[in-house]
Ligand code: 5GP
């Protein structure tokens with residue numbers, strides 16, 4: 001049996017909002033990941049099953065390894081189809097905001113969303129949600145937003161409203177946000193939910209292959225280059241760092257998503273507590289920083305202190321603006337120095 005996580009009042013309110021709506025817009029964060037797309041399409045399938053008109057809009061491109069999902073080709077990319085997206089937003093009477101805790105995570109899409117007079121519901125697992133929705137369902141200790149979407153659907157009316165396609169989407173979100181159930185995955189309920197999803201007839205093994213065994217040759221070789229040429233190890237600090245400049249990325253025909261998940265790999269080196277990855281943006285003069293840690297090392301605090309960012313305890317990120325990669329590396333070294341006591 002699944003234990004109750006989301007409060008009864010929140011479920012009752014969500015139920016009322018779902019029942020009263022007809023035109024639903026579902027949105028998620030910039031550079032959507034498996035959980036963003038999985039939770040959004042899972043919610044989309046549910047709304048369709050309930051007879052609603054539903055549309056998923058994300059700010060921009062999302063990775064190819066998510067395109068197998070049944071309704072993936074219906075997702076509207078705001079940066080490419082702004083006018084069409086705005087038409088749906090204008091017609092919406094309910095907006096479901098998934099896997100993000102503040103409007104800025106939607107970049108430009110935040111403007112029409114926050115201006116809309118439609119009712120808004122947020123379902124999310126990031127810390128410190130901003131109150132811009134009529135209902136905020138926020139559980140930062142949940143494995144994923146996809147888990148929370150399952151819980152909402154289940155608590156409202158049971159799993160009969162969950163289709164096989166929806167179960168595939170939610171599975172993908174839970175799987176990717178926990179690194180195949182290897183972190184944030186100690187809650188026994190996760191496996192109760194997995195059991196329910198499998199009962200819908202999903203082929204989890206095939207989904208895993210579609211997500212993970214889906215490298216292009218260029219992406220696979222980039223991974224080799226990172227591991228053999230770029231990875232710096234600081235053994236006494238139990239930390240690692242790798243960087244990729246614009247030039248390096250173009251040598252390997254980089255497309256967005258190609259280094260997704262790679263920042264987790266150095267944690268496989270015995271004793272590693274912290275992995276840092278810095279990537280030069282190919283559009284604007286900025287460097288994206290990704291941090292992954294284990295146990296109680298506060299990656300989100302380091303991201304906030306040194307990289308203008310934040311996130312979860314063990315998975316955080318940030319950005320550095322208008323500086324060279326060499327300068328960014330200096331900042332990373334300062335960050336490691338500042339946290340050396342905890343790392344040692
Ligand atoms: P990733 O390394 O996958 O880009 O990001 C990991 C996590 O860090 C995200 O799920 C998000 O919670 C957080 N994060 C990434 N970039 C930023 C940022 O620029 N600002 C904040 N506050 N959080 C970020």
Ligand code: MN
Nearest residue numbers: 035099145177
């Ligand atoms: Mn997530």
